[in-house]
Amino acid sequence: MVRIAACQTPEFLGDTDAALACVERFASQADADLLLFPECFLQGYLVTEPHVRQHALPLDSPEFETVLRRLSPLRQAIVIGLIERAGSRFHNTAVLIRHGRLLGVYRKVHLVEGEAIFTPGNHFPVFEVAGIRVGINICADTRFPDAAAAVAAQGARVLLVPAQNMMRRAAAEHWKDRHHQIRTARARETGMWVISADVTGTRDSDRIGWGPTSVIAPTGRILDQVELMRTGTAVSEIPTGSYEQAPLA
Numbered sequence: 001m002v003r004i005a006a007c008q009t010p011e012f013l014g015d016t017d018a019a020l021a022c023v024e025r026f027a028s029q030a031d032a033d034l035l036l037f038p039e040c041f042l043q044g045y046l047v048t049e050p051h052v053r054q055h056a057l058p059l060d061s062p063e064f065e066t067v068l069r070r071l072s073p074l075r076q077a078i079v080i081g082l083i084e085r086a087g088s089r090f091h092n093t094a095v096l097i098r099h100g101r102l103l104g105v106y107r108k109v110h111l112v113e114g115e116a117i118f119t120p121g122n123h124f125p126v127f128e129v130a131g132i133r134v135g136i137n138i139c140a141d142t143r144f145p146d147a148a149a150a151v152a153a154q155g156a157r158v159l160l161v162p163a164q165n166m167m168r169r170a171a172a173e174h175w176k177d178r179h180h181q182i183r184t185a186r187a188r189e190t191g192m193w194v195i196s197a198d199v200t201g202t203r204d205s206d207r208i209g210w211g212p213t214s215v216i217a218p219t220g221r222i223l224d225q226v227e228l229m230r231t232g233t234a235v236s237e238i239p240t241g242s243y244e245q246a247p248l249a
Contacts, residue, residue, distance in 0.1 A: 002132045002240060004158065005032035005076075005233040006197040008213035008226040011166055013044035013203075014055055020070055027074045030233055033130040034077040036197040039108075039139050039164035040092060042067070042082035045199075052117050056085035059095070059102060072100025077129050081138065081162040089119040094136050094162050096127050103127060108138040109147060124150040131240045132157050139163040142182050145189060152190035158238060159186065161196035166209035176210050176228075184220035191218045193238055200229050 007026045012019040019042050026035055039045055043055035057064045071078060077098040084093035084107070092115065096104035107121025124147065126135040135151030135158075142148065142161055151159055161183065165175060179196070187194040194216040199209045214225040215236040224234040 001237040002034070002130045003032045003235065003237050004034045004036065004160075004195055004215075005030040005235045006036045006195050006213045006215065006226075007038075007233050008198055008200050008211050008231055009038060009041065010201050010231060011044060011164075011199040011203060011209060012041070013046060014051065015044070016042055016055075016067070019043070020067065023071065023078065023080065024074070026233065027076055027078075030076065030235070032076055032233075032235060034079065034134075036160050036195060037078070037080040037162060038197050038199045039081040039094070039162040040083055041080050041162070041164075041199075045081075045164040045166065047115050047117055049117055052083055052090050056083045056090050058085045059105065068097060068100045068102060071097055074099075077103075079136065079160050079162065081164070086119075090117055091121065092118045092138060094138055094160075096129070098129075106136040106138070108141060110141045110144050112140045124154075126151060126154045126156045132238060134158040134160055136160045136162070137186075139165070142186055142194075145186065148186040148190050148192065148194075152192055156192060157240075158193045158195060159190070161194060163196050163198045164209075165198055165211070166201075166203050166207055168206050169208050172208045172210055179212055180214065180216070180222060183214075183216055184222070187216045187218055188220040193218060193236065195234070195236065200226075200231060
């Protein structure tokens with residue numbers, strides 16, 4: 001069995017130290033093999049040019065090496081969203097880290113309106129974690145069936161979804177119940193577990209993040225979900241054997 005915990009967290013904007021402290025707190029409390037954190041979690045999801053240019057990190061930089069060293073004592077594998085600088089380009093990226101080593105990188109392919117400062121990724125890598133194969137879609141990627149299908153085609157059992165839905169209140173209300181409709185469709189289409197992590201709370205008087213953070217079985221059934229507007233983890237034990245062995249009932 002592989003135990004995965006998706007973390008519903010506060011939002012941190014431009015405060016990497018606070019974001020890493022949050023990762024450490026969740027890691028100290030979670031009995032899991034892998035922890036999933038939200039989209040652009042490390043520096044905070046602001047897609048304004050000043051924020052991105054100030055806080056983006058090259059993955060071969062001393063600053064990112066400092067991040068890896070800080071996370072090296074954690075026993076869990078970590079999937080965390082960040083803003084990446086690659087030469088003159090910026091990417092909305094999720095990285096897989098374990099014991100202070102960078103093991104995998106995924107760059108968001110399906111960018112949304114407002115993300116013009118990012119360059120989209122162009123492939124869907126998969127990774128082995130604790131005996132199970134996983135892939136990543138970032139937030140709006142899940143609205144496109146081809147993104148999940150590309151991961152499933154490589155034999156992945158689990159689709160990890162770092163998300164960030166801190167929205168203006170009207171938009172947040174519109175989308176609040178639609179995220180699960182989209183993600184359950186991807187689970188049923190592909191036969192993968194779909195596990196998502198999001199932020200929660202308010203940014204200002206007009207922006208709110210409901211979540212959701214959840215575990216969805218290949219049948220489309222929601223097995224665990226963090227209560228909206230609360231921090232916490234949604235956890236599932238996923239068998240490393242055949243799908244027929246999975247506890248879906």
